[in-house]
Amino acid sequence: MARGVVSRKKSVSKSVRAGLQFPVSRLARYLKQSKYAARVGSGAPVYLAAVLEYLAAEVLELAGNASRDNRKTRITPRHIQLAVRNDEELSKLLAGVTIAHGGVLPNIHGVLLPKKSPEEAPSPQPDHAARTRHNEAKKHLKKGHAHRHST
Numbered sequence: 001m002a003r004g005v006v007s008r009k010k011s012v013s014k015s016v017r018a019g020l021q022f023p024v025s026r027l028a029r030y031l032k033q034s035k036y037a038a039r040v041g042s043g044a045p046v047y048l049a050a051v052l053e054y055l056a057a058e059v060l061e062l063a064g065n066a067s068r069d070n071r072k073t074r075i076t077p078r079h080i081q082l083a084v085r086n087d088e089e090l091s092k093l094l095a096g097v098t099i100a101h102g103g104v105l106p107n108i109h110g111v112l113l114p115k116k117s118p119e120e121a122p123s124p125q126p127d128h129a130a131r132t133r134h135n136e137a138k139k140h141l142k143k144g145h146a147h148r149h150s151t
Contacts, residue, residue: 015049022049022056062087077101 014024028045031037062083063075070079081102084090 014046018046018049020046020049020053022053024049027052059083059090062090078103081105 014028015022018024024045027048028040031040031045031048059080060075063079066079066082066086067073067075072079077099078101081099082105084094084097084099085105
């Protein structure tokens with residue numbers, strides 16, 4: 001290099017310094033522009049980027065598992081919906097969120113399911129005393145001893 005020419009170091013982004021994929025500088029700009037507070041600390045956009053990156057990775061991991069379960073190679077909104085709604089914490093976090101083209105969770109109420117088998121589900125049989133009382137009442141009515149209410 002010639003004398004007097006200052007060599008500059010290559011600039012390193014805040015995202016690279018923090019070891020993140022999400023854009024720290026852009027989030028800092030959004031925080032400042034949106035006036036959430038008069039001043040924004042230098043660590044706030046880094047923390048926000050880390051949290052958003054973690055949530056995105058978590059949803060993508062679960063959605064990828066859902067797509068693999070359905071033998072698909074592409075993650076669709078349906079897979080994201082299944083991933084979010086089957087995870088208790090994510091479902092609670094995104095309770096008020098509607099995912100477009102997500103569909104609904106497959107769910108059949110237990111009452112609507114068919115009976116297992118006669119051995120597992122005992123049929124309701126009246127006990128012996130109840131059957132005896134019922135038969136006595138039928139005999140009584142056949143003999144013409146039915147009670148009449150006078151008006």
